[in-house]
Amino acid sequence: MPDMPRSSQPLAAAFYERPADRVARDLLGARLVVRAPDGGLSRYVVFETEAYLGAHDLACHGSKGMTKRNAVMFGPAGRWYVYLCYGMHWMLNVVTGAEGVPAAVLIRGAGEFVGPGRVTRGLGIDKAFDGRAAARTTGLWLEAGEPIPPRAISRTPRIGVGYAGAWAEKPLRFVVDPAKLPTMI
DNA sequence: GCAGTGATCATA
């Protein structure tokens, strides 16, 4: 039986207690792990993220102050922030940075699921995870994965935040370009 | 290109 690889440990709190753009970058290649009711684990490699930086970031929900919906963003890092968008799609975020700073990273793509609403639909994630820790105890967490070389990472403006003025243009979306990854097999 | 969908929030 092989040793349990270090990468199967959940990412530690210190990983999340950093600025959201650093966390968003470093989550590329990480594995999103979900535990099924029967105890089985499924893992999905994260390939697309977006950073929401804090109260000064006009695209960030926290920029309008604390509300019942976004209160989790103001809390400690490493918790899930899940909310419903357009009445149909759950958005999965992980809170980052210092307590009191409303920052988070949106997971927009993982495994075979392309798009934030498809990730949550595919993994069965909904409001029940809002406010819970990204930890084994909650059945949904993140593990370190293979590092993604910088040349395989693209940065673009975030999707769907045109209302945010100059903040809509900031390159806070991070995407892995699979064609630029080292050859696998 | 745009309709669907409903919780959330500001306004009253």
Next chain:
DNA sequence: ATGATCACTGCC
């Protein structure tokens, strides 16, 4: 109580 908004998706 009401209306606008919305970090999207799927089908035209």
